[in-house]
Amino acid sequence: MNLYAVWAIYKFEMARTFRTLMQSIASPVLSTSLYFIVFGTAIGSRMGDIDGVSYGAFIIPGLVMLSLLSESISNASFGIFFPKFSGTIYEVLSAPVSAMEIVIGYVGAAATKSVTLGLLILLTAQLFVDYHIQHPLWMLAFLVLTAITFSLFGFIIGIWADDFQKLQVIPLMVITPLTFLGGAFYSISMLPEPWQTLTLFNPVVYLISGFRWAFYGVADVNVAVSLGMTLVFLLICLSIVWWIFRTGYRIRT
């Protein structure tokens, strides 16, 4: 295993984050704070508790997931797309590194960033809402697993995209709607049928539900199902990445 290479890629990607601190960390934290002010403090104070949790606290896991998904995807996709776009990918391709080492470097850095961001958002939330985490270790486990899964997903998008528009289209047109409709701001039991059943086809529901369970011990779907689904997405992304490197799809001509 070429650990020096993994470390070099990881460090390079992390340095990129620090160069673009405003964009990578500050702006998601700011926009999440805005959500807290609007939905948590202003509107939330007029809403009743959901499953015995105050509305402001109820939306915290959903908001963290919202940022976690979009930032994981955008960090990882940009990280691999840009070298392809600028041509500097030649160096990684000509280096004695395996596909796994490349993925660990890029995806590891992207996941580190989004986990850091998630924790920062939780800290920010403390300023607005009083909340308590019942299962901190499970919370961390869901956070890390989701960050890795969606960074892998972003990595796939970055490889697939051959222009800037394709880079944006899936996060904007697919992930954001799925997250908003995935129970970030409501419990799915509040939905009338048939929406309540249809929502179960939205994979993000399982992520948010499991994550919320770790906070408050209440969930829309069984937590074991949530964990299982998260692992299934992880496996799907891993298989696609494995296929990409085996065939050289959009990397090696």
Place this chain on the structure above:
Amino acid sequence: MSSIIRVSGLTKTYSSGFTALQGIDLDIHRGEIFALLGPNGAGKTTLISIICGISSPSEGFVLADGFDIVKHYRAARSKIGLVPQELCSDAFEKVWSAVNFSRGLFGKPANPEYIEKLLRQLSLWDKKDAQMRELSGGMKRRVMIAKALSHEPDILFLDEPTAGVDVELRKDMWQMVRQLREQGVTIILTTHYIEEAEEMADRIGVIRQGKILLVEEKQALMDKLGSKQLSIRLQQPITTVPVELAEFNLQLEQDGNTLSYVYDSRQEGDSIARLLRQLTAQGLEIRDLNSNESSLEDIFVSLVHEKEQ
């Protein structure tokens, strides 16, 4: 002599159906400077890309220092450094971290002393904290060389190293390539400037349309290609070349007005002066003189023509 790179039956067909390389066989000797000469689109970059691992071969194999570039890619690639033709860099990255990144990527532990020596050698030391976007084209090229040498490779590929490079940097680069050779690095460069091949190379390979046309010692090739032609236009047409001029082997053109003299531009000595004196002595008056060198284009045409016959 042992070969450090062995290319055998290498073919590359792109998914579009275009065949860029058609069964290349090539041996690069250990410690030599090898120039791969060919017009645009001949397959030079494709060949290099495959050896360096950027493209996959369709057929055939390549050994780098005895290691198969596909099966034993780690061992093979860690021997090789590549300076690509296109200048590409991460605009906001600093020179120092860019070069150290490359060393890590190639699996070597950090060695700041070596990187410092390298940057000094390439006159980059005072730019080590500059961002890549602040550098001129020539400086960027130097950084790319530093990146390629950061892991102390035994083999260095320079793809069109002096394209778009000013005279001074070109001289520096030639100097550096010679130094590297003295340190035992094998260098393969591609170019379409014949002077560059002449200046640098020990051996020259000519590639065209995905095929190696010939591989020769530079000297042998230069003797073949280094001829110049002098056309002498006369005031009055003549029917035969006077015997006194036989030693010059002159050709009389069909109109009887023009004599052409072919000579070796590098070993010409005083033959032109003697020829002109002889012409005057024979009472032939000169109206005009015109000399031309075979351009690389002519050389390719003649080479390809030769092969077809």
